[in-house]
Amino acid sequence: MFSKILIKLVDQAIVPTIYLLTARVVSLVFVIKILxxxxxxxxxxxxxxxxxxxxxxxxxxxxxxxxxxxxGLSHIMLKSLVFHDTHITPALTAKVFAARAxxxxxxxFNLYIQGTVWLSFLYLxxxxxxxxxxxxxxxxxxxLVNLTLSVxxxxxxxxxxxxxxxxxxxxxx
Amino acid sequence: MNHLMDRKYLHIKVTxxxxxxILFLGLLALPAASLGLASFSGTGSGTPSVxxxxxxxxxMLEDNDVPESTQATQSSQT
Numbered sequence: 001m002f003s004k005i006l007i008k009l010v011d012q013a014i015v016p017t018i019y020l021l022t023a024r025v026v027s028l029v030f031v032i033k034i035l036x037x038x039x040x041x042x043x044x045x046x047x048x049x050x051x052x053x054x055x056x057x058x059x060x061x062x063x064x065x066x067x068x069x070x071x072g073l074s075h076i077m078l079k080s081l082v083f084h085d086t087h088i089t090p091a092l093t094a095k096v097f098a099a100r101a102x103x104x105x106x107x108x109f110n111l112y113i114q115g116t117v118w119l120s121f122l123y124l125x126x127x128x129x130x131x132x133x134x135x136x137x138x139x140x141x142x143x144l145v146n147l148t149l150s151v152x153x154x155x156x157x158x159x160x161x162x163x164x165x166x167x168x169x170x171x172x173x
Numbered sequence: 174m175n176h177l178m179d180r181k182y183l184h185i186k187v188t189x190x191x192x193x194x195i196l197f198l199g200l201l202a203l204p205a206a207s208l209g210l211a212s213f214s215g216t217g218s219g220t221p222s223v224x225x226x227x228x229x230x231x232x233m234l235e236d237n238d239v240p241e242s243t244q245a246t247q248s249s250q251t
Binding site: 014042044065 | 193200201206207212213215
């Protein structure tokens with residue numbers, strides 16, 4: 001009944017959402033504990049008494065979230081660029097099978113769905129950090145870091161798509 | 174009859190796809206929305222360094238200053 005792509009997108013988005021939300025809460029608690037910042041828990045979440053404390057905790061927590069996102073995205077990019085079934089080398093295939101890590105080799109459909117989901121998270125996070133920076137709730141460098149990461153990972157993803165297209169063209173010839 | 178069944182099936186399929194899309198977009202937006210988990214209440218002893226607040230305070234102080242000429246007239250009347 002449901003579209004196959006939509007179901008796959010929803011399926012692939014659940015784990016990263018939980019992972020990123022956990023990263024956000026854990027990093028916020030971690031920063032508060034490490035820097036010993038005064039705060040109170042309310043319906044709105046963590047409420048800081050001083051503006052400087054709020055800026056500090058919010059910025060470092062957002063940065064931690066970006067790092068967590070980068071770890072997940074790097075895993076997807078590694079699978080796309082090195083272990084993609086359309087352009088993996090025969091020698092590496094033999095090594096992967098010898099190590100019994102054949103789950104690393106995936107087809108284009110799975111990899112592109114995962115890449116799209118994780119990149120969407122990165123774009124939305126970048127957009128949210130830029131908006132929060134404009135409202136003075138985050139340091140500027142957090143937005144710049146996110147923007148740089150978005151450019152780098154987009155470039156890597158496009159590079160993989162290019163390799164896929166060229167591989168398909170070679171097969172046709 | 175077949176035509177009606179097809180239309181019904183299509184209607185259900187489109188509705189379910191829209192619901193799945195909304196669910197997917199909701200999942201995507203959750204981590205970005207969690208950036209609003211922290212907030213600034215401003216009720217503490219720390220002085221907020223939001224641009225403009227200090228200027229407003231200074232302006233209020235200036236307004237409360239009574240000019241010397243007014244003070245002189247007030248003292249002469251008493």
